Amino acid sequence: MNELLEVLNSRCGWECVVKSYDGWSLILSSGTSIEYAKPVAAFAGVSYLSLPFQFSHPKFRMASHIEREQVGKIVPIESEDAVLSIEAETMASPDRQTFFLVASAIEIEGPMEASR
Template structure:
């Protein structure tokens, strides 16, 4: 689980599957900054995932000041 802190922009569905989290490319960061002011200290995270909108993978974005990755519970 990932917890985002200081979120100023969120563009993703409430449910998605098979996500891959990554830092947004320079071009993606620029396109997001056309929608919302992105400060230098903020991180633009891209999420490539499947959603209920179709079977193809889509890219969603979150702009936040930080993120915390929770440890995976061991069985």
């Protein structure tokens, strides 16, 4: 999981956008506009999302035990679910906010070696 988080952090760049979300699958892309954004990761089995559809300078990490408990009060979390914490700036403020994403599977788009 640490390697996956490193790839997410290195590939997302300055601007990230939710390219698509159908209530189950989420595609996260990076680029200066939605038209030119390139896919970074695909999340499947999304059961919780508290994230703006456009954000800047993200830092992805696993949610702390306390954060996982807080999200668990909102939605049931299975032991195999990944609970990600995303610290990022938004269009409304340069102050960093913390957002959460719960998914049963995460897949990096494209070759992982390209991010290094």
